[in-house]
Every structure is written in structure tokens, then in C-alpha cells.
Amino acid sequence: MEDRRIGVFICYCGGNISDYVEVEKVRAAVENEPGVVLAKTQMFACSDAAQDEMISDIKEKGLDGIVVASCSPKLHLYTFRAMSLRAGLNPFRYTQSNIREQCSWAHRDGGPFATEKAIRIVRAGIARARLSEPLATMRIETTPKVLVLGAGVAGLMASLTLADIGLPVFLVEKEPEVGGWTCKWGGMFPQGNGSDLVEGLLKKVKQREDITLFTRAEIIERTGSVGDFTAKIRVADGSVVSLEVGAIIVATGFDTYRPAEGEFGYGREGVWTLPEVKEWLAGNEGPLAVDGRPVESVAYIYCVGSRQPKDSELERPNLYCSRYCCSSALHTALQIHERNPEVHQFHLYRDMRSYGKYELLYEEASRKGSMFFRFENDAPPEILAESRRHIVRAKGQLEGDEVLDIPADLVVLVTGMVPRQNDALINVLKLPVGTDGFFNEIHPKLRPVETVMDGVFIVGASQGPKTLAESVASSLAGVSKSAALLKKGYVDLDPYIAMVNAERCVWCGKCLEACPYGAIEKSVLEGKEIASVIPSLCKGGGACVPVCPEDAIELKGYTSEEITAAIDALIEQVAAPVP
């Protein structure tokens, strides 16, 4: 082993780590590890000041490898790589040891073991760092075109904006018509009409030569990687077209919550969900009537299918708030007030979340005579039948638990958004799905439209419930991320890819079968058939490594030697018992 000069930086994370791990003890336990010339602790390793300190340490001490023991590499891998680069250190000679997510946070119940475990994790990091080699990123040319999946308002807006930037777009819609839910819903808050909106966008899309719209079409296969994807699309006539694109924007939207039969009386005439009421309002101009009977009284029940309790009997309760429903129900009430001021409207809510500017809708509805009653979650309203009318029985929490019987001709179940069932798409794109069933972004604040699949962006309500305004904002975020990726003309890929030992390889094809990215191909070297790796396709997944019977395939940066060394360090006894 060469004589290494390794620096170790251990982070307090302002208590996130140090509340459970005795950071100074960790430092003392690792400072004399072979190859370590410097071991320090820092309050926040990611702060600018701490990074500056690391940079001068690397330069002054001539470090040729560093270990940062802090959070998950998912959070700050690139932060410290960039820092290494600024310090003149090859960024692939920096090793991240995760002592937060995988240690302190997992051991919040106390006990001395968190510190012992942290020592082991940091030692493993040092063992890997000792073997780390300078690697170079790989540059690939990008295809300056984008595939947009879903032609709702988010998808239409993304396509138009990409075309404005000068990136040609393929827009793929599963349904025969574009516009998704928006074009069915008529009037939308705070103003405007959904179908007019969609019509205007579609007109613009049709005028653009650089946008190709496919309806009744679906993606069936995707190969390639960031900047250089090939997507196969089954189009309306059943044929398959192959598209070369640099980025993929997923704007597949949401579904509306469908109450179970009998849930708040659902299934009876005049007990409708909010989307059904919106379609009904959009589709009739005349006097409001249900089943031939004029609507004199309307009751709204909020939070149907949203914010369901964790301990409910449902298999997967919807724990989240759908954000748009309160405002949308208030807007619907205003439409009804407008059409017939005589109608009585009663709103039974859990919490009124008409946030931001939409608070004005609440104000206006209440001025126009809408009555609001708050009910408690454990005492939801009941729907009772009465000759051709419904009686909504509710306990008004702010009214001293007075039980009210509200006669209603129309009961509106204010339902929220649920994830769209899209297993085929998830499979084709390998999209990450969160516990709520919506697609998962990498970072909720800083990387809101990016996924773990580089070059695949999730926008609009496919990522989580949003109002239309928020959905469009998200779609434009996807546009700017795509443009930032493609306008540069190239991407630099991690060098952590597989490499084949040509001498050992006997070409059995097992690695080819194991690779989910199609990154292995057969090649011939000096008359011998061997496996070779297509660098731009290899994601460094490592599936090929354990299946090789000849140990002829290794992952750069994760070689068997490095992993074995890390495991040995992990299981090595921690010398002094940590109390």
C-alpha cells in the first residue's frame, strides 16, 4: 500500500449528529489510523467556512485523499466533490461516510452504541479512501431534444417553453384529446375557464413546427442515459416510432379520489364528488337541478379521501392534504352563488386551507351567504336519506358541538388528488415512487423536479398534489432543468462504471443478463470473445459484479479490494470500550 496522506473531517451537523454521537471521541479513535495525517471536527462541514478550512488543509498538508463523515452522500456528495476540485484534489479521492442517516438518526433512543458505530463507519471510509484512485469523469454529447409525457396544461406549457428556448419537443399524450382534467372542469379559480385555456395552448402548440404532438400514444421502451436517450413510442395507428432525446419530462398528472360506494352517501343521486360537480356545472347553462329537482340547498363535505388518519383500516390511507380542494370548492360555491343567489350553501370542513391569495375566495363566499361549520375528524358528518333530499348530520365543533341536520339537494364531496395508476410507465422509466404513491423528487426544496434517474424530470401533479398555477411553475422548473442540461451540449458522467478484466473474462454472458441498463456487449479482443462495457450506458449499478463466475468484472471506485477493506474496517473491534 502506498503511503497515503488522508484528512478526516467529522461533522457535528449542529446537533443532528453530535446529540447522539460523541464526535470528539470518534475523532480521537480514528486520528491514528494508517494513512491519516489529519482528523478534525466541524460544526457544519457543508458551510462555506468549513469548506474553506478543508481547502486550505488539503493544500497545506498536501492531502491526497479525504473522508467527510457527515450526512448521506445523496445530500452533499456534489458539495464536497466541488470543494475537492477547488482544492486541487481529484474529486474521486474524496469518500463520504454517512454517520447521520445511517447512524445518529437511527439511534436516537440513546445508548453508547451510536458512537461505536460511527467510529466503525468512519474507519471503513478511511479504509476505502486509502485505496481510492484518481478517476476522470466521462463526457458525452447530448441530444438537444426533449420528450414530454402527458399533454395536460403542465405538459403543454413545458413543450411551448422548450420550443421557445429552441429545443425541439416530442409531446406524447395517452388520451385522444389533450388538456387532461383541466379541459373538463370549466371555471377554475382564481379566474378563467379550463377548456378555453387548453384550447389556446393547443392552438399555439399546433403552430409550432418544433413540437411534434402524438395523441393516443404511449412510451413502451426507453434505452440510453442522460443526454442520450432513445424512446420507443407506440402511436395511434399501432406502429412504433423511435425518438432520440436528451431529456424526458414526465407530466402525467394525477387522478381524482373516488370515494367507496356509500362513503358519505356516494353513489346516491345528488351525492357527487367535486370534480363531478365541476363537470356538471361546466356542462349545463340552465337552472341548477338534480334529477329534475331544483337545487335549493348545497352541502360541501371537505377532506374526503384526504388527510386520512394513519391508523385507519385502509390499506394505504392518503395522509396528505391535496392543497387545491378547499380553494376549488369555495370557487365552485361562488359559481353557484353567481348562478342562483337564492341557493343555500353549507360548508362542513376540517380545516379551511384556502391559502395565499385564495383566502379571498373564502371571504367572498362567506359574504355571499355560504355558512361554514368545522367538524372534528373523529366526528365526521353523516348522510341520511329523506324523500328525494339528503340530510347531512354534522356536529359543529365551534358551535359547542351542536348537532345540525342540514337538508341538501346536492351534497358535494370535496375530494382530493391521488396518484395515477401508471405501472407500465414507472417500469419503463424506472421512476422512483414515494410512500404516498406520487413520483419522488431528489430533494423537496433544492431539487424539486429531478429524479434519481438523471435526465428524467417529474413535473406537475405527477410529483404530488398541486394547484394548476403550482403545476405550471413546476413544469417550467422541469424546462429550465432540461435546458440547463441540454444547452451545454455535453454532460459529465461519474466514472464509477464497470470494467472488464480481459484476461479473466470467458464471455459467459451472465453480466449481460444481469445489467438492467443494457450496458454490456460482446466484443472480440485479439481473437478472444469478452464482455465489454458501454461507458455512457453504464450506471455503475454493480449488478454484473457478483454474477461473474470468474471475478472478471469490477466497478471503478467500488472494487472488491475497496469493499473488502471497508468491511474489514467495519468489523474490526473498537479498541477502547465506549461508555
Place this chain on the structure above:
Amino acid sequence: MARVNTDFIDEVRRSDGFDATACMHCGQCTAICPMGLDLLPRRLFFYVGAGLEDKVIENLETIFSCLLCRLCEENCPRDVHIAEDVRFLRNYINRKVHKLARI
């Protein structure tokens, strides 16, 4: 159990004299009432808004005990004309219960 009577709501609505639509049930009026009335304005407005005429009439004594001092009104964050609304209800009760002609 109280049944919402939309006819009563309509009757009040038609009169123009009563308007508590801005009330958000915060209870400021309750906290400040120097009479410590049994029935607090916000509850009263709820009875009217929900069309619970019987409840309003049941509380006739309280409605007539109000001093109309407007301390509540002065402190109402939503600018509800509380005293005006109480006066309207007295008028309503005079007609409905005491059978007095409207003054």
C-alpha cells in the same frame, strides 16, 4: 339535534337588517362582554346563519339583556355590526313572539 331551517335564513336575508356573514367564530366578543351574557354573539349568529329559529327564540331573555354598549363591536376583528344585528333580532322577536307591529 337542531334542524337547519332555510326559510328562516331567507327571512333574515331578505330583511337587510342582519349581516353576520363576516363572523369567523373567533370569540373576541365573548371575551369582552361586560354583561357576561349566557348566549354570546358568535353563538347567536351561528343560530341565525344556520336557520335555527327555535334556538333564537329560546334565548329571548339574553337577547334583551344586551346593553348595546358596542364593546364587542369595537373589538370585532371582522367589523361585524353586532349591536345592529342584536337590534334586528329584538325587532324580529317583537313581531314573531310579542306580536308587535314593526316600528
